[in-house]
Amino acid sequence: MEVLNSIPFRLTPEEVLKRLRLRKENKDMKRIIQELIDIVHPIAKPKAIYKVSYVDNKNGDSLYIDGVRFTSRVLRVNLDKVGRVFPYVATCGREIDEIAVPSDDYMKYYCLDTIKEMALRSARSYLQDYLTRNYALGQMSRMYPGEGTAEDWPITQQKELFSIFGNVEDLIGVQLTESLLMLPLKSSSGIYFPTEIKFESCQLCPREVCSERKAPYDPDLVLKYREKI
Numbered sequence: 740m741e742v743l744n745s746i747p748f749r750l751t752p753e754e755v756l757k758r759l760r761l762r763k764e765n766k767d768m769k770r771i772i773q774e775l776i777d778i779v780h781p782i783a784k785p786k787a788i789y790k791v792s793y794v795d796n797k798n799g800d801s802l803y804i805d806g807v808r809f810t811s812r813v814l815r816v817n818l819d820k821v822g823r824v825f826p827y828v829a830t831c832g833r834e835i836d837e838i839a840v841p842s843d844d845y846m847k848y849y850c851l852d853t854i855k856e857m858a859l860r861s862a863r864s865y866l867q868d869y870l871t872r873n874y875a876l877g878q879m880s881r882m883y884p885g886e887g888t889a890e891d892w893p894i895t896q897q898k899e900l901f902s903i904f905g906n907v908e909d910l911i912g913v914q915l916t917e918s919l920l921m922l923p924l925k926s927s928s929g930i931y932f933p934t935e936i937k938f939e940s941c942q943l944c945p946r947e948v949c950s951e952r953k954a955p956y957d958p959d960l961v962l963k964y965r966e967k968i
């Protein structure tokens with residue numbers, strides 16, 4: 740198990756504005772973002788933890804990772820030929836999550852929320868590059884409990900995923916609540932695995948309106964996953 744807690748995180752107002760997808764230049768917004776960046780840069784510490792883990796007992800709709808049982812047919816099929824995987828938790832970090840913004844200052848709140856999201860993305864992308872470099876991996880995909888195919892891999896299995904690491908709150912400050920929320924909210928957990936063909940859960944998710952869609956819905960692929968026992 741390794742903790743990555745020196746993840747670089749630098750931003751420009753232009754990058755934040757781009758992420759906000761504003762159509763018009765907005766000077767007020769740019770000023771607010773610059774003020775937030777000045778607060779964020781000295782304290783931000785996005786973090787990630789991962790573990791090199793091994794898969795066994797693959798059977799029907801379940802499998803074991805480091806002795807912990809997971810129930811997901813899609814995960815089991817995706818890991819059919821994979822022996823080594825990388826469970827992880829990544830976070831924007833408590834340092835920026837604890838920055839206080841007046842609750843009625845919607846614009847500032849929204850900008851800070853976007854900056855936290857960008858910190859989380861930095862942590863995840865740093866982790867992915869780190870794994871690729873250090874474990875000589877080619878292409879990787881990732882899955883997490885409760886994503887678009889929630890009926891396949893229930894979100895309740897966040898508990899099992901966290902159990903692989905021990906006390907994640909002590910290690911990187913991420914708490915898993917009784918209602919299975921991660922705090923800070925801008926945190927992410929899942930399993931990275933090597934793959935020849937890139938997999939995105941969006942391929943199995945029929946939701947029509949989703950701004951986060953990463954791949955088109957593929958009903959034929961859904962059938963293929965159902966057939967593979």
Ligand code: SF4
Nearest residue numbers: 887941944949951952
């Ligand atoms: S389409 Fe949207 S809801 Fe469905 S899996 Fe992708 S990101 Fe999640």
